Amino acid sequence: METMKAYIKEAEKALLHTYNRYQVVLDKGDGVYLYDIEGKKYLDFCAGIAVFALGYNNKSYNDALKAQIDKVIHTSNYYYNVPAIEAAKKIKEVSGLDRVFFTNSGAEAVEGAIKAARKYAYLKDSCTDHEIIAMEHSFHGRTMGALSVTGNPKYREAFEPMIGHIRFARLNDFDSVLANVTEKTCAIILETVQGEGGIIPAREDFLRQVKALCEEKDILLILDEIQCGMGRTGEMFAWQRYGVKPDIMTCAKALGCGVPVGAFVLTERVGAASLTSGDHGTTYGGNPLAAAAVNIVLDLFEQNHIIDNVKETGAYLEEKLESLAAEFDCITERRGLGLMQGLVFESPVNNVINAALEKGLILINAGANIIRFIPPLVIGKENVDEMTQILRECLLELQ
Ligand SMILES: *Cc1c(COP(=O)(O)O)cnc(C)c1O
Numbered sequence: 001m002e003t004m005k006a007y008i009k010e011a012e013k014a015l016l017h018t019y020n021r022y023q024v025v026l027d028k029g030d031g032v033y034l035y036d037i038e039g040k041k042y043l044d045f046c047a048g049i050a051v052f053a054l055g056y057n058n059k060s061y062n063d064a065l066k067a068q069i070d071k072v073i074h075t076s077n078y079y080y081n082v083p084a085i086e087a088a089k090k091i092k093e094v095s096g097l098d099r100v101f102f103t104n105s106g107a108e109a110v111e112g113a114i115k116a117a118r119k120y121a122y123l124k125d126s127c128t129d130h131e132i133i134a135m136e137h138s139f140h141g142r143t144m145g146a147l148s149v150t151g152n153p154k155y156r157e158a159f160e161p162m163i164g165h166i167r168f169a170r171l172n173d174f175d176s177v178l179a180n181v182t183e184k185t186c187a188i189i190l191e192t193v194q195g196e197g198g199i200i201p202a203r204e205d206f207l208r209q210v211k212a213l214c215e216e217k218d219i220l221l222i223l224d225e226i227q228c229g230m231g232r233t234g235e236m237f238a239w240q241r242y243g244v245k246p247d248i249m250t251c252a253k254a255l256g257c258g259v260p261v262g263a264f265v266l267t268e269r270v271g272a273a274s275l276t277s278g279d280h281g282t283t284y285g286g287n288p289l290a291a292a293a294v295n296i297v298l299d300l301f302e303q304n305h306i307i308d309n310v311k312e313t314g315a316y317l318e319e320k321l322e323s324l325a326a327e328f329d330c331i332t333e334r335r336g337l338g339l340m341q342g343l344v345f346e347s348p349v350n351n352v353i354n355a356a357l358e359k360g361l362i363l364i365n366a367g368a369n370i371i372r373f374i375p376p377l378v379i380g381k382e383n384v385d386e387m388t389q390i391l392r393e394c395l396l397e398l399q
Contacts, residue, residue, distance in 0.1 A: 004038055022357055029056025032376050032383050034362065042357070045375040045387055046364045050195070050227045050340070053254040053377040054300055061257060061296050068292035075288060077281065083291035090298040091265060094236045097249060099271030102263050102286025102294075106226040106252035107141025109262035112280060113189070113248045114145045114163075116266060117220045120274040121186035124218075130186035131165040133177060137197035138190065140224055140250075149189050151197070171202060174209045181213065187220040187248075188213075192238035195227035195374075198367040199335055199342030207244040220247040220270060226262070227340070230254035231301060231377055234311045234338035241337075254377075259293035261286070306377050314338035316381050317373060320388045328395050341373040342366055355394040361387060 007025045027037040032055055034042045047053065054061055068083065075081050088100040103109045114132065121130040134140070134149035141147065147155060148162035156162055167180040171194060188210055194200040214221045223246035228238040230253065235241045237249065247270045252262030263286075266274070284290070301307065318334070321343055325331040333344040345352070348368045356363050366372035375383070 004036065007037070022354075024357065031055045031057070032379050040360065042360050042362045043383060043386055043390070044362045045373050046362045047254075047374055047376045048258065049253065049364070050232060050374040051253045052258055053230060053232075053306065054257050054297065054304075055376045055378040058300070060300060061293075064292055064296035065259065065289065068289050071288070073287065073289045074284065076283060077285065081286075081288045081291065083288045083295055084286040087286070087291040087294035087298070090295065091251070091263060094298065095249060095265055096245065097265040098268040099266045100263050101265075101275070101280065102261060102290065103252070103282060104260050104262065104284050104290070105141070106250065106262050107143040107146040108282070108285070109226065109250040109252055109264045110140045110146040110149070110189075110224065111143055112264040112275075113222045113250050114149070114187070115280055116248055116264065116270065116274040117187035117222060119279060120220060120270055123273055127184075129165060129184055131167055131182060131184045133167050133169050133180050133185060133188045135171045135190045135194070136168050137171065137194060137200070138224075139194070139196035140189065140191075141226075171200060172206045174206055177210060177213065181217070181219070185217065185219050187222050189222040189224060191224040191226075191228060193228035193233060193337060193340055195340070195372075196366055198344070198370045199340060199372055201233075201238075201335070201337055204242045204244075207239070207242050211244045214247070222246060222248045222250065224250045226250055226252045227374075228337075230297075231307045231310050232338055232340045232374070234307060234314055236301075236307065238337065255297065256290055256293035257297045259290050261290035261294055263294075304378070309380075310338045310377050313379055313381060313384060314341075317341055317384050320384055321373070324388065324392060324395070327392075328399075330395070330399075336373070339373070339375055339377055339379070343371045343373075345369045345371070351398060352391075352394055355398060356390055359390050359394065361390040363391070 004025050025037045026034050028035050034044050091100050136151040138151040140150050145163055148166050151168050169180045170176040192202055223239050225237045229251050247267050249265045321334045325334045330346050331343050336342050349365050349371050353363050364372050
């Protein structure tokens, strides 16, 4: 225990105190398991917050990155590079969208989407007072623009003023969206499945109504697929389940499976009438290493039939979580899609998560009362069984 305690003490002296971290120092990973520096093994149902879809220490993924490192890691966006061209083509294929801008993170993808929407509206009327409608309980990132559309007043308060002209509506309440629409509305942004806000899928009828409204009024629909995209719900992107295509989509987290990369992706129509040369840029975005990660991730998704596994194992996970919800009175609801699931508890879940960690199971919350299940997308039914067994033991002990 000494080494881990010692490292944690050092960390608390050197790192800024922006996280209440679990008292574990992680060292390496293999498949769906992580190991701390003392060799203790953990079944991982967090995947680095929905990032490591392919499982740890995947040989093809590691080899592709090593090969790219030996060629060139970075060139800047003043020049073309083959991995970025290939990666953009693949994203177009799997999304049916047309234009890709690579970023280094999710928040930056949201920033880009906001800028694209504002520029699109500006080109129509030369005004700079356009409004964006976002959702309560949403999460879009921590930079100022992304924070401005994040529907959690606690995250925003100390950092006011936000960027202006943002209104908040309620997810799955179309009337609340309508009540916020004005002739200045240029975009509506929402997560197809809210993640941090508590694993809440947008309903199909709601999405269809929002889409129809956007088409009628030439408002851009921005779908944030940073957490729910990349196969997590059993479709490559969650909106594909409903056939409601966004004008702009944001993507990150599992897009690079650990190498920091995001993207905002636009239709040709919006791409051609929004950001143009000089309007936006990034030093690192889509550099050869990041783009090599996107390429190998999308290749392996196809080769390894990742989405089929999500459909099958996701259904099994849902079944197991339903049976826990039926067994324990402290659980009030199961919700979610595919391998993006939540169990809603009557009271805060910290103690459950800590007990699970003690027993070698990594879980995270999504809001105080909700346990979130976002494992690597390669998990099997036996891993679901192992998770369920540990979680059940914890719940019995805590009763
Ligand atoms: C994580 C997340 C973000 C922010 O991504 P970062 O890479 O942390 O900046 C934005 N939107 C959603 C839905 C997310 O889950």
